[in-house]
Structures are given as structure tokens and as C-alpha cells.
Amino acid sequence: xxxxxxxxxxxxxxxxxxxxxxxxxxxxxxxxxxxxxxxxxxxxxxxxxxxxxxxxxxxxxxxxxxxxxxxxxxxxxxxxxxxxxxxx
Amino acid sequence: xxxxxxxxxxxxxxxxxxxxxxxxxxxxxxxxxxxxxxxxxxxxxxxxxxxxxxxxxxxxxxxxxxxxxxxxxxxxxxxxxxxxxxxxxxxxxxxxxxxxxxxxxxxxxxxxxxxxxxxxxxxxxxxxxxxxxxxxxxxxxxxxxxxxxxxxxxxxxxxxxxxxxxxxxxxxxxxxxxxxxxxxxxxxxxxxxxxxxxxxxxxxxxxxxxxxxxxxxxxxxxxxxxxxxxxxxxxxxxxxxxxxxxxxxxxxxxxxxxxxxxxxxxxxxxxxxxxxxxxxxxxxxxxxxxxxxxxxxxxxxxxxxxxxxxxxxxxxxxxxxxxxxxxxxxxxxxxxxxxxxxxxxxxxxxxxxxxxxxxxxxxxxxxxxxxxxxxxxxxxxxxxxxxxxxxxxxxxxxxxxxxxxxxxxxxxxxxxxxxxxxxxxxxxxxxxxxxxxxxxxxxxxxxxxxxxxxxxxxxxxxxxxxxxxxxxxxxxxxxxxxxxxxxxxxxxxxxxxxxxxxxxxxxxxxxxxxxxxxxxxxxxxxxxxxxxxxxxxxxxxxxxxxxxxxxxxxxxxxxxxxxxxxxxxxxxxxxxxxxxxxxxxxxxxxxxx
Numbered sequence: 001x002x003x004x005x006x007x008x009x010x011x012x013x014x015x016x017x018x019x020x021x022x023x024x025x026x027x028x029x030x031x032x033x034x035x036x037x038x039x040x041x042x043x044x045x046x047x048x049x050x051x052x053x054x055x056x057x058x059x060x061x062x063x064x065x066x067x068x069x070x071x072x073x074x075x076x077x078x079x080x081x082x083x084x085x086x087x088x
Numbered sequence: 089x090x091x092x093x094x095x096x097x098x099x100x101x102x103x104x105x106x107x108x109x110x111x112x113x114x115x116x117x118x119x120x121x122x123x124x125x126x127x128x129x130x131x132x133x134x135x136x137x138x139x140x141x142x143x144x145x146x147x148x149x150x151x152x153x154x155x156x157x158x159x160x161x162x163x164x165x166x167x168x169x170x171x172x173x174x175x176x177x178x179x180x181x182x183x184x185x186x187x188x189x190x191x192x193x194x195x196x197x198x199x200x201x202x203x204x205x206x207x208x209x210x211x212x213x214x215x216x217x218x219x220x221x222x223x224x225x226x227x228x229x230x231x232x233x234x235x236x237x238x239x240x241x242x243x244x245x246x247x248x249x250x251x252x253x254x255x256x257x258x259x260x261x262x263x264x265x266x267x268x269x270x271x272x273x274x275x276x277x278x279x280x281x282x283x284x285x286x287x288x289x290x291x292x293x294x295x296x297x298x299x300x301x302x303x304x305x306x307x308x309x310x311x312x313x314x315x316x317x318x319x320x321x322x323x324x325x326x327x328x329x330x331x332x333x334x335x336x337x338x339x340x341x342x343x344x345x346x347x348x349x350x351x352x353x354x355x356x357x358x359x360x361x362x363x364x365x366x367x368x369x370x371x372x373x374x375x376x377x378x379x380x381x382x383x384x385x386x387x388x389x390x391x392x393x394x395x396x397x398x399x400x401x402x403x404x405x406x407x408x409x410x411x412x413x414x415x416x417x418x419x420x421x422x423x424x425x426x427x428x429x430x431x432x433x434x435x436x437x438x439x440x441x442x443x444x445x446x447x448x449x450x451x452x453x454x455x456x457x458x459x460x461x462x463x464x465x466x467x468x469x470x471x472x473x474x475x476x477x478x479x480x481x482x483x484x485x486x487x488x489x490x491x492x493x494x495x496x497x498x499x500x501x502x503x504x505x506x507x508x509x510x511x512x513x514x515x516x517x518x519x520x521x522x523x524x525x526x527x528x529x530x531x532x533x534x535x536x537x538x539x540x541x542x543x544x545x546x547x548x549x550x551x552x553x554x555x556x557x558x559x560x561x562x563x564x565x566x567x568x569x570x571x572x573x574x575x576x577x578x579x580x581x582x583x584x585x586x587x588x589x590x591x592x593x594x595x596x597x598x599x600x601x602x603x604x605x606x607x608x609x610x611x612x613x614x615x616x617x618x619x620x621x622x623x624x625x626x627x628x629x630x631x632x633x634x635x636x637x638x639x640x641x642x643x644x645x646x647x648x649x650x651x652x653x654x655x656x657x658x659x660x661x662x663x664x665x666x667x668x669x670x671x672x673x674x675x676x677x678x679x680x681x
Binding site: 013016017018021024025046047048050053055 | 167168170171174175178179180181210211214215216218219220222225226
């Protein structure tokens with residue numbers, strides 16, 4: 001199963017080390033393949049290093065593509081995390 | 089960075105005397121010089137395992153750092169390090185690196201660094217400075233991993249072009265040990281003190297060494313000339329024609345002076361009024377013994393047993409040690425040798441020794457280490473006792489700080505001896521046992537130690553460091569690290585008088601023993617034996633032969649009345665100038681240079 005949707009970076013400092021850590025921890029146990037697509041880059045969302053290279057500031061619109069058996073659940077959790085600004 | 093075409097003089101601290109003229113050779117940090125080489129298909133697995141081990145070690149570092157921060161209640165730091173731990177599990181740093189090793193068949197340190205460089209490029213391209221700054225975390229992690237990866241394959245000074253002046257931020261004892269005299273003509277570093285182990289090794293090799301030089305400020309042409317004046321601690325970049333000639337002449341003069349002194353092998357080490365001194369050598373390697381015999385040393389006053397093993401992954405077995413010690417003892421050709429048990433810890437660690445203490449010089453080093461690692465200690469004592477059957481051996485314990493330590497060490501020695509005797513191993517019937525006095529507490533109770541020792545040996549390097557509470561490798565404090573401090577003179581006098589009272593001899597085996605300006609002072613204070621790096625035997629013998637015990641005693645009395653290190657130093661300099669005016673290595677007065 002593949003789910004694709006756009007999410008907005010809402011927290012003040014953007015996707016810096018702590019939010020990236022948060023995302024990776026969230027995805028640690030999921031089975032699906034998760035990718036963030038921004039401008040011409042498509043990166044593995046389970047890699048902190050790759051997330052950081054996006055340099056996504058507050059207000060950035062990212063495309064999230066999740067593919068795998070738990071895709072829907074993963075997308076739900078991930079959207080919530082973006083929505084709540086990773087608790088920042 | 090400014091480029092100079094004119095002569096530039098940089099003033100640093102003198103570590104090892106001598107003059108050198110050569111071309112710069114930049115000896116860089118491990119992370120900057122990762123070699124690239126291909127590996128065979130069979131080695132891929134091993135290479136990946138090596139990488140995983142480096143990651144594991146990096147993780148352990150971070151976890152112990154976290155523990156420390158937690159104890160100090162710095163929770164922000166703990167959270168940042170948590171991110172570091174997670175980044176170390178990042179697929180880009182784990183599976184991706186491993187894949188790249190498999191496909192490129194290159195060594196993993198190189199592969200790893202290439203990947204990190206790619207990231208650096210990506211981060212450098214980011215316009216937002218906040219995100220660009222995030223790379224610092226990654227760099228930190230990358231350094232940590234590379235540090236562990238490069239641990240086994242350390243940088244090396246073996247293959248350096250001839251006439252090189254080695255420039256480095258800092259040097260280890262291993263670095264200087266690898267340097268070859270005909271290739272490396274001098275060392276210049278940013279940090280490092282006069283009695284660091286790197287410096288001791290450089291001195292033993294007679295390679296001029298200047299530290300506290302901030303050479304990164306200026307551009308030094310690779311094929312340009314550099315003059316190093318190890319006597320004054322100055323280096324001259326882009327020397328003028330005139331300066332070059334002046335130093336070439338001086339270098340030749342010094343060379344001739346030293347050559348002349350080396351002819352003294354057959355002469356006795358005695359003052360001109362006939363007071364005989366035991367002049368022996370500090371030794372690390374068997375190859376140094378040739379020089380000892382050539383220069384007429386009276387024996388080995390200090391064999392540093394740990395040196396031969398520092399570059400190894402683990403401590404040697406009893407058999408390996410026995411073979412080495414027997415070799416030393418046999419090559420002494422009947423002369424006596426003092427074998428000091430392992431002095432590990434402080435700034436001397438085995439390669440893979442894991443425990444990192446926050447203050448190693450006040451930590452578990454030398455005899456403390458041996459008394460804890462009893463099996464290691466016993467194996468060493470067995471090896472020494474067995475070697476004693478082949479010549480004249482004494483045993484010395486390093487860094488004893490109380491009588492109870494000496495008693496415990498001696499009890500273990502007796503126990504080991506009994507075990508060996510029960511097995512009918514041949515052992516010398518009499519083996520003198522002594523201890524080093526390098527901690528003020530030991531000096532203060534010298535009377536108690538003298539009662540239970542056959543000899544005492546003063547290690548001035550540590551004694552000065554511990555008495556004055558000055559880290560000997562901290563170049564910012566180098567002016568405080570002063571062996572002429574009145575407190576040091578009083579301690580030496582105290583130790584000598586207690587030893588005399590109990591009828592046992594005292595040796596000085598620290599760096600001051602090898603400095604001819606100190607020779608009359610030490611003799612005057614009542615020291616019986618000086619033990620110096622073999623190379624310095626002729627210089628010190630010359631100093632002994634050019635003084636009298638009467639003058640030396642008077643000098644010591646006068647020095648004990650002075651109240652500052654500077655005054656005492658000046659007194660020693662003046663005396664030396666009088667005794668050996670032709671020596672331009674140590675006399676810097678009344679000279680243009």
C-alpha cells in the first residue's frame with residue numbers, strides 16, 4: 001500500500017536535529033518505506049542526516065510518501081507529529 | 089594567513105637543545121590524513137567488522153559522557169548526545185557505509201570520510217546558517233568514529249623525506265619514537281611540555297624540539313628553509329642568506345664539540361679532585377645499549393619496561409617479557425641494570441586500554457596499577473626474577489607514594505620468588521630493591537622508605553610536577569615548571585640526607601640529571617648516581633670532570649640559601665659558564681645568537 005500527502009512544517013525552528021530525531025524515533029519500529037520529497041530531493045525519512053540536509057524551515061511544504069503494510073498508521077502518526085510541531 | 093618572503097622569527101619554548109636546518113614537513117591530525125587503499129574480497133567482512141567496532145566504541149564514549157552529564161544535571165547535553173547516538177544508527181552511517189565498502193572495495197576509513205565529505209558539501213550549500221551549523225554535530229560524530237577507526241592504523245613518522253622539520257599540533261611518544269634521526273632533523277609543535285614522554289624520547293634521540301609555536305598563523309613554504317634553534321626555543325622561517333650561514337656554522341661547531349666529548353668513553357666519571365660518580369643510562373630499547381658501552385656508562389639506572397609494549401594491543405606474556413629482559417641483562421656484559429616495573433597510566437596507555445580517567449596523573453598509574461592488576465604484576469616480577477640469573481639486576485617500583493605500597497609490592501615479590509624457587513628456577517641470590525621518589529609524600533617520608541629499600545631513585549620530572557602542582561605537558565604553565573624551585577632543592581636534600589643516614593645510595597634519573605648545568609648542584613647535594621639518556625653521557629661526564637666536589641658542595645650550599653627559582657637558575661648558569669665555557673649548547677650568555 002502506498003500513501004502520499006503533503007505536510008507543513010509548523011514548529012518555529014524547522015526540521016533541525018531534535019525534530020529529526022523525533023521523526024526517526026517515531027519511524028524506528030515501522031515496516032514501511034518512508035520518504036520525504038522536497039524540491040528535487042527525495043530522502044529516506046529514517047535517516048536523521050538526510051532529514052537535516054533538507055534544511056526545511058518553518059512553513060515548508062513537504063511531500064511524504066509511505067509505502068508498506070503499515071503505511072496508513074505510519075502516515076497518521078507522522079501527520080500528527082508535524083501538526084503538533086514535534087512537541088516544541 | 090599571511091605569506092612572508094622575509095625572515096620571520098617565532099619564539100616558542102625550548103624542549104630539546106640543538107640546531108637544525110631543514111624543510112618543513114606537516115604532520116597532520118588523524119582525521120585529516122586518511123589513506124586510500126583497495127582491499128580484497130575476503131577482507132571486506134573484516135573491514136566492516138572493524139567499522140562496527142569503531143561505532144560500538146563511539147557509542148560507549150557517548151554513553152559514558154551522558155552518564156557524566158547526568159550526574160552534573162546537564163540534561164540539555166544528555167538530549168543532544170541522545171541525538172548523536174541515534175545518528176550513529178542512521179542508515180547513512182551504517183548500511184550505506186557497509187554497502188559502499190562492498191561495492192568500492194576500499195578501506196572503510198576512506199569510504200567513511202568520502203561519505204562525510206559529501207554531507208559536508210550538502211550542508212555547505214545550505215543558505216540558512218542555522219541549518220548549516222547543524223553540521224557541527226555530524227562533524228563531531230564523524231571525528232569520534234574516525235578516531236576509533238584510525239586508532240589501530242595510526243599516523244607514522246617512519247617515511248619522512250630527509251632533512252625534515254616536523255610541524256605538528258602535538259606529538260605522542262610513539263610519534264617521536266618512530267622518527268629516524270637522518271630524516272627528521274627537528275620537531276616543532278603547538279603544544280606539549282618539556283618533560284612529556286614525546287619530549288623524553290626526542291631527547292634520547294638528540295633531535296632538537298621546540299614547542300608553543302603557533303605555526304598556523306603563517307604560511308610556510310614547503311620547499312623553503314626553516315632554522316630551529318632548540319637552545320633558545322626560536323624558529324626562523326625564510327631565513328636570510330646571512331642567518332643561514334650563521335646557523336650552519338653554529339651547527340657545525342656544536343657538532344664538533346659533541347664529537348669531541350664522545351671521545352671520553354674511557355675516562356672515569358669523576359670530578360677533578362677525584363670524587364667518583366656512578367654515571368648510568370636510562371634505556372628503553374636494547375639498541376641503545378651500544379651507545380652506553382661506547383660512552384663508558386657504568387650501567388643502566390633505569391630500564392623503562394613499558395616502552396617496548398606501548399604500541400601493542402595488550403600486555404606481553406611472562407615468556408615474552410623474560411626473553412626481552414634476559415636480552416637486556418646479557419647485553420649489559422656484567423654491568424648492573426635497574427629494571428623498573430611498568431609505569432602505565434598518566435600519559436602512557438596501552439593502545440586499547442579503555443578506562444579513561446579524568447585526571448590520569450592523579451589516577452591509577454604505575455605501582456597503583458600493578459598492585460591492582462596483581463596477575464600482570466606477578467607475571468612481570470617472575471620474568472624479571474628469571475632474567476636476574478643472567479647478570480646483575482635490581483628491581484625498582486615507580487611512583488610509590490606511601491610505605492604501605494612499598495611493603496605490599498615487596499611482599500608480592502617475596503611470594504613470587506618463593507614460587508619460582510619451589511620450581512627450582514635459577515634466580516640471582518641478591519637482588520637490590522628500591523623505589524622511585526617522585527611524589528612529594530614519598531619524599532617527606534624518605535626516612536621510612538630508606539629503611540626498607542636498598543636504594544632510592546629520584547624521578548625529578550614527576551617530583552617537580554607534583555610538588556609544584558604544574559602539569560608538565562601544559563605549555564601555558566611551562567614557566568612555572570621549574571626544577572630549580574627552592575622547594576625541589578629542599579626535597580632532594582631531604583631525600584639524600586635520609587638515604588645517607590640509612591647507608592643507601594640515591595640516584596637522580598629525571599631530565600635534570602641530563603642537564604650539565606645541574607650536575608655540580610646534584611653532586612653537591614650528595615647524589616651518588618646520575619642516570620641519563622645514553623646520548624647525554626658524554627655531556628654530563630664532561631660536566632662532572634670539570635667540577636670539584638668541594639666547589640659542588642659550596643654551590644649547593646649557596647643555592648639552598650637563595651629564595652627564587654630564577655636566582656638559582658642563574659647561579660647554575662654562571663657556574664656552568666665558568667666550568668665549561670666552550671659548550672655553546674648550554675651556554676647562551678654573551679653571544680650574538
